[in-house]
Amino acid sequence: MAWDFETDPDFQARLDWAAAFVKEEVEPLDHRLDSIYDVKNPENARLVRPLQAQVKEQGLWACHLGPELGGPGYGQVKLALLNEILGRSHFAPVVFGCQAPDTGNAEILAHYGTAEQKAKYLKPLLDNEIVSCFSMTEPHGGADPLVFTCRAERDAGGWVINGEKWFSSNARFADFLIVMAVTDPEAAPHRRMSMFIVPADAPGIEIVRNVGHFGEKVPSHAYVRYTNVRIPADHLLGERGEGFAVAQTRLGGGRIHHAMRTIGQAQKALDMMCERALSRFTAGERLSDKQMVQEKIADSWIELRQFRLLVLETAWRIDKLQDYRKVRKDIAAVKAAMPKVLHDIAARALQIHGSIGVSDEMPFVSQVVSSFVMGLADGPTEVHKVTVAKQVLRDYAPTNALFPAYDLIAERERSMEKYPELEEMAEAELA
């Protein structure tokens, strides 16, 4: 009976080290540096590199990776426990070598890249010497990839890309972009697109503008135009027409990793809510003595606990089944639950803090905005709920009967057939 909620003492010691290190050494960076992706900025390098070296010494670098790629291969459950600590700080993921979207892009390169591409892009990406961009969403539609029009055409020299992409995060800092483009417009819908590595210095790439989401210090979501961008034939990742399958390689892991870090963000809001409730007096008593405040604290704790269990169970299933296709429903459920949990807890923390809660001296408005980001990036919540519902329904079948088989009258009839003696005993008692 292997069903256990305990962390082994060795790993707990590492988690304790990580928690103290993030609080003491990494969180202060959030207030000094602008973008975690600006890895070539000398100030970033000066402050971040020594911390990364300490993480490496502790064996906690790139914990999402297996040993073949230089990580410890802890698996998703241990990663979840670590990521919920890293989620408390903006810079922690990059200090620990596991920041999105580079983690997902590295997975794609590891699966589909040639030896030369791995040496040129994957190795420096894993070492955080460079960062990358995933360029898939288009200006006229993101939730439905079947409407994408950005085109890649084959010619004698390789591939030529033309089209526009939207919200390509970190394109401004990236050394390469992973671009999804239509290669076979006449093919079946999910065989129309392919995935490519595009070096950021390839002629014809134009950042039309960098869009910032609300509160972002450096606007980093690029509106990118590709005009006759030429890339060699071997920069196709995976097979031609396999773009959707390649995208899935990165999206499954990416979504659950966001959820792990979101636990940390929500816990941080809850911690602040509790401290403030215990500290602030109004109308003769502490906020924490008021039942409506207690309700906010209780609801927040319960919702976070439920969400954490869902994330950990999903992580455990990924470790056990080793196949993201078998945990699609679980990951979609985590992705759909995540924005609401963060939103509701951050909003309650904001409310309990009163005026200062809404100010830019507190993190709550930014966390509420983050909750919306979590409900959009990697696909909107609605789409993930549809996935959950469709997968749930697969386990059921319709019936042609006029009334449901579980109607109480039918149930009683079945019960009487199964246990006729009970009926006879009841009649005997009455007689």
Ligand SMILES: Cc1cc2nc3c(=O)[nH]c(=O)nc-3n(C[C@H](O)[C@H](O)[C@H](O)COP(=O)(O)OP(=O)(O)OC[C@H]3O[C@@H](n4cnc5c(N)ncnc54)[C@H](O)[C@@H]3O)c2cc1C
């Ligand atoms: C901070 C941030 C970072 C991002 N980074 C990247 C990136 O690096 N690379 C990249 O390629 N993309 C990125 N995206 C884009 C993201 O993937 C898209 O925003 C998302 O897929 C939704 O596409 P859209 O914005 O075009 O919205 P639309 O497709 O216009 O959808 C708008 C809304 O319509 C509703 N809707 C859509 N479909 C359905 C449905 N089936 N049922 C019910 N309602 C529905 C939802 O409410 C949805 O939010 C990022 C987005 C954000 C916010």
